[in-house]
Amino acid sequence: MANDVLVVVEEQDGTVTDATRELLGAGRALAGELGGDVLALRLGPGSLAEQLAGADRVLHVEHPALEPYNPEAWEVTVAEVAKDRGARVVLMATTTVGMDLGPAVAARLGAPVVCYVVGAAVDGGQLVATAKIYGGKLLAEVEVPGEAAVLVAIGGSFAPASGGSVPEVEPVPAPAALDGLRTAVRQRIEPDRSDVDITAADLLVAVGRGIGDRDNLELVQELADALGAPLASSRPLVDQGWMPKSRQVGKSGLKVKPKAYLMFGISGAPEHIEGMRDAELIVACNTDPNAPIFEVAHVGTTADLFDLVPALVERVG
Known part of the structure; x- marks a missing residue:
């Protein structure tokens, strides 16, 4: 053998x-x-x-x-x-x-x-x-x-x-x-590469299903813009068509290693953690104190993102 x-x-x-x-x-x-x-x-x-x-x-x-x-x-x-x-x-x-x-x-x-x-x-x-x-x-x-x-x-x-x-x-x-072979590849469709490359960003703001409604994305986008960072997301928002695939972090998305990763409304499923666990600083906001994300986050809060994000925008501004 x-x-x-x-x-x-x-x-x-x-x-x-x-x-x-x-x-x-x-x-x-x-x-x-x-x-x-x-x-x-x-x-x-x-x-x-x-x-x-x-x-x-x-x-x-x-x-x-x-x-x-x-x-x-x-x-x-x-x-x-x-x-x-x-x-x-x-x-x-x-x-x-x-x-x-x-x-x-x-x-x-x-x-x-x-x-x-x-x-x-x-x-x-x-x-x-x-x-x-x-x-x-x-x-x-x-x-x-x-x-x-x-x-x-x-x-x-x-x-x-x-x-x-x-x-x-x-x-x-x-x-x-x-x-x-019985199988032939007829066409290979490449993903849209015109969007920002989140894998190259030093700072990322990410949002998950805790945002509740598509219209609420504007709130977190405002913070991302104030920080000069791209807005990324977990898979559920991509599956619902709220965010493009090019912004998805996780096993079925992209693996990122920014200096800081700010998360809002992301529970911390293993599929998502696999894509961002190597970030130098992980900051998580989730109202569930038992959310798995707090096991990997360096800094965490159970504050409501709808209270925290506007306060951060005002502070950054």
């Missing part, structure tokens, strides 16, 4: 994602305990090896069906490479790609899959994963049996790989099955 760790690489506009770098860090630790290598699996044009320090080798597969992302093509390729290499662990990120791909690859391998992973280690030769369950309210420690396993990890759970030289690139032939 091989003890290698296979990391599925994701990139955006030619840049390896932060989640992938974190997976390389997790893979480095696991490979050290297992006595194997870290293999970064890059599917698509360009190996991106210079961005994959932390891997021992980059396995590079090129085929027209792999770019843009095609779930059937990636599933076939990842499973075949993992099987051929006898990988002990396959690591993916909790992204739209990873959540789509992880269970499918595990099914092809006949291997167990653990999603929402926040920790992984080897104890007495046994792979043990720690995962969030019940929406992040509980942590489950799971012994993962078998000769192979797929772990889908939550971003921000592992330290990214650092240091190391550019890994060797090993071209890998594309599976023959890619020439007879």
Whole structure:
């Protein structure tokens, strides 16, 4: 049985994602305990090896069906490479790609899959994963049996790989099955990038369902304008069409790391916390003293936002 760790690489506009770098860090630790290598699996044009320090080798597969992302093509390729290499662990990120791909690859391998992973280690030769369950309210420690396993990890759970030289690139032939796929990508629709980039902001004001009504957004927008900060939001407001997708913070939105993150009417669901927990200063306003957000906030208040926000606007002005 091989003890290698296979990391599925994701990139955006030619840049390896932060989640992938974190997976390389997790893979480095696991490979050290297992006595194997870290293999970064890059599917698509360009190996991106210079961005994959932390891997021992980059396995590079090129085929027209792999770019843009095609779930059937990636599933076939990842499973075949993992099987051929006898990988002990396959690591993916909790992204739209990873959540789509992880269970499918595990099914092809006949291997167990653990999603929402926040920790992984080897104890007495046994792979043990720690995962969030019940929406992040509980942590489950799971012994993962078998000769192979797929772990889908939550971003921000592992330290990214650092240091190391550019890994060797090993071209890998594309599976023959890619020439007879049942799925084809007809069109790729990119999100509107004309809006402000909230990931680059040093200060963010964010609002959640506690705002109550769409018309009340103007109140928090006034504070954001006074502070010279973009207005961001939690997912419920985007789902209702009150805020654009480009302003959504969270697992299914954007991950932000501002110097200060001011929140109003956001309860602190795990999906939102995942996107902003690395902010240097988190200030939360929620009338519910038991709101989960107070577990991560540096400063918190149960004041009514409709009283607090106008007072802040007056003070800032």
